[in-house]
Amino acid sequence: xxPPAGNSALSTTQFSCLRSESVRRRPLGWxxxxxxAVCGLAVGWGSLAAQIPTQADADTIFEAHSxxxxxxxxxxxxxxxNTEGGKVSFWMRAEQLEMVLDAYERTKNPKQMQxxxxxxxxxxADHGRSWARNEFNDDIMWMVI
Numbered sequence: 001x002x003p004p005a006g007n008s009a010l011s012t013t014q015f016s017c018l019r020s021e022s023v024r025r026r027p028l029g030w031x032x033x034x035x036x037a038v039c040g041l042a043v044g045w046g047s048l049a050a051q052i053p054t055q056a057d058a059d060t061i062f063e064a065h066s067x068x069x070x071x072x073x074x075x076x077x078x079x080x081x082n083t084e085g086g087k088v089s090f091w092m093r094a095e096q097l098e099m100v101l102d103a104y105e106r107t108k109n110p111k112q113m114q115x116x117x118x119x120x121x122x123x124x125a126d127h128g129r130s131w132a133r134n135e136f137n138d139d140i141m142w143m144v145i
Contacts, residue, residue, distance in 0.1 A: 055106070062103050070115070076122035077115065093123050 069079040078087045079096050088096065097119050104112035 058103075058106070062099075066115075072118050072122070075118060076125050077118035078122045078126070079119075087126065090127060093119070093127075097123065 071078055081088050100112055100116045
C-alpha cells in the first residue's frame, strides 16, 4: 500500500509508520515504544526531519521509557518485556544496560549510575556470572560491549 495520491505532506516513511500502527494492536514492548517515538518524530516534524533532537528530547524519551518499563526489587532491577510484564531477554538487557550507561555518560546523573548498578545486579541474579549455557555468542558479545 502506498501513501494516498496527492498527499505530498506525508512521506512514505511517515505513512508507513502510521499504517503499521493501525494494522493491529498488541502489548507495547520497549522496541515498539521506541519505534513509535521515532515514527512520531518523523510524522510530527514533517519538513523539519533534518532537525537534531535536543538533550531535553533525549531526557524526555529516557524518562518515559524508564517510567513505563523499569522495575526494581531488593536492589536488583530489570526492564519489563512489554506493558503486561515479563523481563526482557539476555541481549535486550545487555542493550538496555548500554542505554542507561550512555545516558549516565551524557548527563552524569548519579541516579542513572545507581540504575545501571541495580540492572547489572539483576542481570547477574537472573543469568549468573558464567554465560556458557547461552548458545548465542552474539548475545554474549552484546553484554561484553
